[in-house]
Amino acid sequence: MKANKAVLLVNLGTPKAPTVGKVRKYLSQFLNDPRVIDINPVGRAVLVNGIIVPFRAPKSTKIYKELWTEEGSPLIIHGEKLKEKVQQQLGDEYVVELAMRYQEPSIPKVLEKIKSYNVKEILVLPLFPQYASSSTGSAIQAVMEVIKNWWVIPELKIVSQYFDRPDYIEAQAEAAAAYNHEDYDHVLFSYHGLPVRQVDKVYNEGLCSDHHCEDAYDRENQFCYKAACFETTRLIANRIGIPEEKYTIGFQSRLDKKWLTPFSDELVEEFAKKGHKKLLVFSPAFTADCLETTIEIGDEYDEIFKENGGEHLQLVPSLNSNPKWVDTVCNIIKERM
Numbered sequence: 001m002k003a004n005k006a007v008l009l010v011n012l013g014t015p016k017a018p019t020v021g022k023v024r025k026y027l028s029q030f031l032n033d034p035r036v037i038d039i040n041p042v043g044r045a046v047l048v049n050g051i052i053v054p055f056r057a058p059k060s061t062k063i064y065k066e067l068w069t070e071e072g073s074p075l076i077i078h079g080e081k082l083k084e085k086v087q088q089q090l091g092d093e094y095v096v097e098l099a100m101r102y103q104e105p106s107i108p109k110v111l112e113k114i115k116s117y118n119v120k121e122i123l124v125l126p127l128f129p130q131y132a133s134s135s136t137g138s139a140i141q142a143v144m145e146v147i148k149n150w151w152v153i154p155e156l157k158i159v160s161q162y163f164d165r166p167d168y169i170e171a172q173a174e175a176a177a178a179y180n181h182e183d184y185d186h187v188l189f190s191y192h193g194l195p196v197r198q199v200d201k202v203y204n205e206g207l208c209s210d211h212h213c214e215d216a217y218d219r220e221n222q223f224c225y226k227a228a229c230f231e232t233t234r235l236i237a238n239r240i241g242i243p244e245e246k247y248t249i250g251f252q253s254r255l256d257k258k259w260l261t262p263f264s265d266e267l268v269e270e271f272a273k274k275g276h277k278k279l280l281v282f283s284p285a286f287t288a289d290c291l292e293t294t295i296e297i298g299d300e301y302d303e304i305f306k307e308n309g310g311e312h313l314q315l316v317p318s319l320n321s322n323p324k325w326v327d328t329v330c331n332i333i334k335e336r337m
Ligand SMILES: C=CC1=C(C)c2cc3[nH]c(cc4nc(cc5[nH]c(cc1n2)c(C)c5CCC(=O)O)C(CCC(=O)O)=C4C)c(C)c3C=C
Pocket: 012, 013, 014, 015, 027, 035, 036, 037, 056, 060, 073, 075, 128, 132, 134, 135, 192, 193, 194, 195, 198, 253, 255, 285, 286, 289, 290, 291, 292
């Protein structure tokens, strides 16, 4: 093999098939991760294995069945396409691989393959633009758990976040180019939610609420997921020219009430009740379309919006493997190795 530089793209992961058994296995691996349900081990085991997984698996399976395509789960399909395009653009100096934090292709198996290439450098690039311990942090930890046991540890490089790169913002603008915000009554930026407790844990001093995370992104809150989401929104809105009064930020997919607010589903209902007829929705925490975008926003929020008087909810597609996103990924890689 000529390539002496390996790139490992990592996304969250998805069940192997839309069946209750496979969804249970996926949810169990995912939610037993101490970075995802960050409580004491006994409490986590009881909560996850005794309550959340048994109740959630049948419900989630139904929506995974709606999401599934002939080629499989969109998260994997988009990831594979991205990997191929990045590989093609980078050429034979690099070898590009894709792994999922949960289920397949697993981080240990893909790293075993990379080990066999005997490369000088490895770059780990989690496909999450904003850092969260439960997504990026967990992916990086899983990689380190494997590599720490290697006899030869090559030069290891890690990307923690990149939401404020101009090329990433440009890629978001490209994904939205087919939609003119002026044709919509309002714009919602909906991010994956997090327990407030987890957001607070990035601070050495004070809590998120002691900082000014809705208004400014700076040295103090540089790893605060909430601050990063607000900054991402400002950058995209400025780039596209959406005035401040025309957009709102919300957080979706909560497991309980103590997650970041406002909740996107409640906002969608409010917008419709206020008389908004057309709503444009961005979801910049996801780089690939998945259950959370296609089903939660595209189907479930659309239903809420229409039930309450709205007429049209338009989801902006994720970056998937669009050309400017491929360029961004290649730029991130080439700047580092
Ligand atoms: C932005 C990245 C993500 C963060 C941060 C994140 C945190 C997080 N998620 C859950 C619980 C669930 N998430 C689920 C699906 C899911 N989550 C992400 C991304 C982030 N999660 C993606 C890309 C997906 C979709 C995967 C797919 O197969 O398409 C699910 C499973 C679906 C369901 O049953 O609703 C759960 C559960 C927690 C608890 C959490 C942080 C604490």
